[in-house]
Amino acid sequence: MTAEPCLAVFDFDRTIVNDDSDATIINRLREKTPPPEWEGGDQDWTPYMSDVFQHAYSAGFHPADILDSIASMRPNPGMLELLRALATERWDVLVLTDANSVFVNHWLKTYGLQEAVTEVITNRAFWRNERLYIEPCMRQTTCARCPSNLCKSLALARWTQRQYGRVAYAGDGRNDFCPATSLPPNATVFPRKGYPMDDLIKKTLSSPAPLVRCKVVPWEHASTILEELFPGKYPVS
Ligand SMILES: [Mg+2]
Ligand SMILES: [Zn+2]
16 A cells, blocks of 8 residues: 555646647637737747737637637547546646646546546636636746746646655656656656657756656657556556
C-alpha cells in the first residue's frame, strides 16, 4: 500500500489532446474572417486570445460554435485509459496548461473526465453576453524562461504543498521544459517524442551540467506512460 499520495501532471494541448485548442478556434474563425494579426516577439498570448474571442464574437460565433469545436478535439491514443487508470489508483491529477478554463473544463466534461482530474490550473476564461473573456493565470516576473502569464514551475510549487510519493509529468511544449527542470530526482518526466520539450530535454541531458535530474521516458502512445507507472497492471489491448 502506498502511504504517500501520488501526483500526475498533464499539459493539455498536444499532450492530452492531439490538437492545439487555441489553434482550433483560430482556424474556425479563419473560415469566416481573418483572425487578428499575431505580432510575435514580446506579444503576450492571453491578450492575443482575448482579441481572437472578440473577433469570433463580432463574426457571429455563438458559444456553442466554440464549445463544439473544442469538444471535437480527439484525445491522444491511450490518454483516456491512462487518465481513468490514474483515477482508479487515486492519484492526484493536475492539468496545467496555457489554454483556458472554459476550453479545458468543457473538453473534460465531454469525455467524462471531470471526476478523474483533481484540479485544472490555467488562464481563467468566462462568458459575458456570449463573448468569451480570458484572464492570465498569473502575472510573474521571476522566471525569465516563461511568459508572464504562466510559469508552470511556479504554478506547481504553489499548488503542491504536500509531499508526494511519486510524481509524473507529461507534456510536449517549450513551456513544459521549465517544470521538468524543477522536478525532484525521484520524479519521472514524459516528453512527447519529437516535440519541443523532448528536444530541449535531450539537449540539456547531453550538456556537461544537465538541468533535468529526474528519469525521462519519451512517449508516442500514452500506454508507454501507463506501463511505466503501473507495470503489467493495465494491459493494453
Ligand atoms: Mg502542449
Ligand atoms: Zn518558468
